[in-house]
Amino acid sequence: MPVLGMLRASFAGQQPxxxxxxxxxxxxxxxxxxxxxxxxxxxxxxxxxASNPLSTQDDIAAALAAEPGVTVQARSxxxxxxxxxxxxxxxxxxxxxxxxxxGDLVNALHEARxxxxxxxxxxxxxxxxxxxxxxxxxxxxxxxxxxxxxxxxAITRMIDHKYGTGQSVLDGILRATNTLVAGKTVVVAGxxxxxxxxxxxxxxxxxxxxxxxxxxxxxxxxxxxxxRVMPMSAAAPLGEIVxxxxxSREVVGAAEIAVLPDGAMLANAGHFDVEIDVAALTAAAVxxxxxxxxxxxxxxxxxxxxxxLLAEGRVVNLVAAEGNPAAVMDTSFAVxxxxxxxxxxxxxxxxxxxxxxxxxxxxxxxxxxxxxxSLTLASLGTRIxxxxxxxxxxxxxxxxxx
Ligand SMILES: NC(=O)c1ccc[n+]([C@@H]2O[C@H](COP(=O)([O-])OP(=O)(O)OC[C@H]3O[C@@H](n4cnc5c(N)ncnc54)[C@H](O)[C@@H]3O)[C@@H](O)[C@H]2O)c1
Numbered sequence: 001m002p003v004l005g006m007l008r009a010s011f012a013g014q015q016p017x018x019x020x021x022x023x024x025x026x027x028x029x030x031x032x033x034x035x036x037x038x039x040x041x042x043x044x045x046x047x048x049x050a051s052n053p054l055s056t057q058d059d060i061a062a063a064l065a066a067e068p069g070v071t072v073q074a075r076s077x078x079x080x081x082x083x084x085x086x087x088x089x090x091x092x093x094x095x096x097x098x099x100x101x102x103g104d105l106v107n108a109l110h111e112a113r114x115x116x117x118x119x120x121x122x123x124x125x126x127x128x129x130x131x132x133x134x135x136x137x138x139x140x141x142x143x144x145x146x147x148x149x150x151x152x153x154a155i156t157r158m159i160d161h162k163y164g165t166g167q168s169v170l171d172g173i174l175r176a177t178n179t180l181v182a183g184k185t186v187v188v189a190g191x192x193x194x195x196x197x198x199x200x201x202x203x204x205x206x207x208x209x210x211x212x213x214x215x216x217x218x219x220x221x222x223x224x225x226x227x228r229v230m231p232m233s234a235a236a237p238l239g240e241i242v243x244x245x246x247x248s249r250e251v252v253g254a255a256e257i258a259v260l261p262d263g264a265m266l267a268n269a270g271h272f273d274v275e276i277d278v279a280a281l282t283a284a285a286v287x288x289x290x291x292x293x294x295x296x297x298x299x300x301x302x303x304x305x306x307x308x309l310l311a312e313g314r315v316v317n318l319v320a321a322e323g324n325p326a327a328v329m330d331t332s333f334a335v336x337x338x339x340x341x342x343x344x345x346x347x348x349x350x351x352x353x354x355x356x357x358x359x360x361x362x363x364x365x366x367x368x369x370x371x372x373x374s375l376t377l378a379s380l381g382t383r384i385x386x387x388x389x390x391x392x393x394x395x396x397x398x399x400x401x402x
């Protein structure tokens with residue numbers, strides 16, 4: 001992760017987090033460990049809980065917990081009670097800054113630990129779904145500190161959601177099923193950055209890709225990119241592989257389960273496990289054959305059709321594969337680390353000693369995207385042109401035309 005490596009070296013000199021405590025709720029993976037080391041190199045005390053018990057790597061958790069300046073509350077497979085207990089133990093640290101992935105830590109902080117809210121300078125949210133929850137909190141006047149939505153960063157949407165998730169979701173499906181994608185009809189629900197990346201990668205493997213959307217602009221974009229767009233009611237009977245990436249719920253529900261073809265495989269890429277209605281699938285089944293392959297459960301329906309649910313309807317790329325490749329997390333975490341440093345008021349020329357407005361969901365400053373892009377290009381050994389003085393003057397002037 002060369003970009004975080006470069007940031008770690010500069011943070012070690014600048015100490016942007018000197019004396020600050022950061023509470024994190026993130027997927028507990030090796031890449032997250034590199035992020036945590038970047039934050040501690042910058043002077044932070046980091047308290048880390050896992051944002052998904054199924055993606056927790058216990059060996060990484062143990063190794064991180066042994067490092068100075070870090071505590072870890074995580075164990076793979078803990079139940080819901082254990083998950084929230086870990087979040088509360090992390091909040092016991094009385095954080096100055098927070099990093100969240102899905103919004104559960106910020107939510108618990110406001111709902112159950114309101115006495116801590118005033119002490120938090122701000123934080124960063126990694127996912128679209130978490131950011132959407134934050135925006136609802138902000139609209140209701142219930143968000144007590146500024147949160148930066150990393151998902152809106154141009155870098156994150158491009159590298160992480162589109163190219164990273166696009167690839168790793170297909171990777172998860174292939175590992176769980178070893179199916180031949182070429183010639184299959186793949187339905188992708190949602191054409192945001194994630195869905196469009198998944199659709200492109202499925203097409204690259206030779207699938208016929210159908211897209212479902214509720215947003216007319218995104219639907220039009222899918223058509224212009226050469227995908228067929230139709231309602232889920234029309235796509236479901238054709239879907240040999242159905243992938244949800246909407247951030248919404250019950251996108252594949254009882255009505256779709258009733259018409260999906262025999263052998264259809266169902267996978268979810270959205271943050272929460274509510275996009276495929278697993279309860280409806282269970283209710284429709286006369287028999288469930290768990291783990292016919294690792295992370296693939298077969299549901300036998302009364303009419304003899306078999307549907308294959310991957311990763312129990314949870315994020316398929318994290319459960320059945322290894323999530324995003326390290327190179328993707330390198331850029332995403334670099335954006336988040338710089339965003340936190342910006343909130344800490346420590347990156348010269350970006351926020352100075354001013355507080356960011358409380359209770360708002362903020363975009364990642366464009367300068368941070370540019371900084372991460374420049375570092376990534378440097379890590380790739382790629383040089384780009386610079387504007388000449390004459391070009392700069394021309395572009396800045398409104399007097400010069402044709
Ligand atoms: N698996 C991963 O590694 C990973 C990575 C990043 C984001 N995510 C998650 O993936 C989901 C999508 O992320 P994104 O960045 O593309 O978000 P996005 O909000 O930009 O795009 C989601 C799209 O789904 C559409 N949509 C909503 N409800 C729908 C429905 N019922 N039917 C069809 N389309 C519908 C929306 O109109 C939107 O265009 C989110 O839950 C996000 O948290 C997962």
